[in-house]
Amino acid sequence: MKNSTLAEGLIGSEILKIAGEVNAMIKNGEKVSNFTVGDFNSNYYPIPSLLKEYITEAYKDNQTNYPPSDGILELREAVVKFLHKRLDLQYETNELLIAGGSRPLIYATYLSIVDKGDKVIYPIPSWNNNHYCYLTAANGVAVSTQASNDFLPTAEDIKPHLENAVLLALCSPLNPTGTMFKEKALREICELVIAENKRRSPDQKPLYIMYDHIYWLLTFGENKHVDPVSLYPELKEYTIYIDGASKYFASTGVRVGWVFGPKNIIDKMKSILGHIGAWAPKAEQVAFAKFIENDSAVNDYLQFNETKLKASLDALYKEIIGLKNLGYKVDAIAPAGAIYLTIQIDYLNTTTPDGTVLKNTMDINSYLIKEAKLALVPFNAFGTTNMIPWFRASVGACTIEDIERGIENLKNALSKLTFK
Numbered sequence: 137m138k139n140s141t142l143a144e145g146l147i148g149s150e151i152l153k154i155a156g157e158v159n160a161m162i163k164n165g166e167k168v169s170n171f172t173v174g175d176f177n178s179n180y181y182p183i184p185s186l187l188k189e190y191i192t193e194a195y196k197d198n199q200t201n202y203p204p205s206d207g208i209l210e211l212r213e214a215v216v217k218f219l220h221k222r223l224d225l226q227y228e229t230n231e232l233l234i235a236g237g238s239r240p241l242i243y244a245t246y247l248s249i250v251d252k253g254d255k256v257i258y259p260i261p262s263w264n265n266n267h268y269c270y271l272t273a274a275n276g277v278a279v280s281t282q283a284s285n286d287f288l289p290t291a292e293d294i295k296p297h298l299e300n301a302v303l304l305a306l307c308s309p310l311n312p313t314g315t316m317f318k319e320k321a322l323r324e325i326c327e328l329v330i331a332e333n334k335r336r337s338p339d340q341k342p343l344y345i346m347y348d349h350i351y352w353l354l355t356f357g358e359n360k361h362v363d364p365v366s367l368y369p370e371l372k373e374y375t376i377y378i379d380g381a382s383k384y385f386a387s388t389g390v391r392v393g394w395v396f397g398p399k400n401i402i403d404k405m406k407s408i409l410g411h412i413g414a415w416a417p418k419a420e421q422v423a424f425a426k427f428i429e430n431d432s433a434v435n436d437y438l439q440f441n442e443t444k445l446k447a448s449l450d451a452l453y454k455e456i457i458g459l460k461n462l463g464y465k466v467d468a469i470a471p472a473g474a475i476y477l478t479i480q481i482d483y484l485n486t487t488t489p490d491g492t493v494l495k496n497t498m499d500i501n502s503y504l505i506k507e508a509k510l511a512l513v514p515f516n517a518f519g520t521t522n523m524i525p526w527f528r529a530s531v532g533a534c535t536i537e538d539i540e541r542g543i544e545n546l547k548n549a550l551s552k553l554t555f556k
Contacts, residue, residue, distance in 0.1 A: 175530070203416070496516075514527050
């Protein structure tokens with residue numbers, strides 16, 4: 137039977153496809169250094185013990201019926217306090233919406249703003265914006281970025297595309313690179329958005345910023361998170377923040393995310409998600425409402441996780457740079473935040489021992505999975521072509537031992553390749 141036109145043209149998640157192949161290998165007993173999915177090994181990165189206790193209590197208290205479509209009031213109040221305390225952002229509970237993670241919130245943002253054919257600007261590489269543009273029939277404008285700028289877009293990159301755009305999708309710390317906007321760069325982009333909105337007539341749609349900062353509490357060293365409204369308060373009516381507990385509390389499976397922004401947009405998102413039923417489980421909402429108000433427990437957990445994540449990222453970065461110094465055609469960008477390291481493996485058009493030519497990054501990735509038992513995600517899974525030899529490595533599911541074993545295997549596998 138023929139499916140809908142939308143379903144026929146939809147491309148599934150490239151990341152999950154790679155992860156599925158790797159998980160099958162692991163299930164068959166193979167030791168694979170799995171750097172694919174942006175998730176956590178829950179044995180190595182368990183959720184906060186107090187949060188687990190609160191979730192258990194909520195289930196024992198029979199908090200298992202439908203929550204309100206915008207989230208329980210206690211959690212929205214707690215998140216409002218959390219944002220004010222930690223980001224000095226002031227929002228009301230009716231400017232905030234709870235859902236089952238950030239994915240439905242991103243999709244609802246698109247659905248609330250974008251009509252068929254509307255222009256949406258997003259940088260590449262970036263996570264899933266190309267697919268959300270497809271799902272909403274948007275005119276997606278993919279803006280290429282450069283390694284020299286940590287794969288973050290600049291005002292100069294964005295400026296030529298602003299006319300008639302309705303949404304600018306930004307992310308920091310960035311998935312897939314783990315790099316972050318510096319204040320000056322974000323200021324310049326914000327100034328463009330302000331100027332563009334002042335230029336538009338009242339009957340035109342404004343240009344909104346969707347600012348995905350789901351990793352903002354996972355930053356390392358002297359790197360400081362910046363956001364549009366903190367820099368320019370007048371952007372409050374044009375900025376939609378994607379946020380939630382999944383990443384910085386290593387609770388991806390707990391499914392509690394939130395969005396905050398202009399009330400007119402949040403109201404429409406609430407209606408959309410009310411029809412879809414994408415709310416977070418009530419017991420988990422009750423638990424998070426209590427947990428995020430416990431500053432001591434939150435701070436202790438963040439410090440614990442950041443220390444472990446930074447150690448893994450630093451170890452992986454050091455190992456890759458070590459290979460580079462030995463003459464291998466690899467490189468990496470120093471980690472700044474999130475759970476990702478950006479790795480260059482510049483072995484396009486090389487030949488394997490059996491005579492196979494690695495023509496693109498998918499070929500390189502397949503070779504490494506098979507020969508090195510090491511799995512990465514090439515940047516073409518984030519909207520680029522498959523001829524850009526950069527890859528995302530996620531360390532959330534890996535131990536230091538996994539990293540060391542994986543890099544030794546990578547070294548051996550690359551040594552077997554020959555250049556034309």
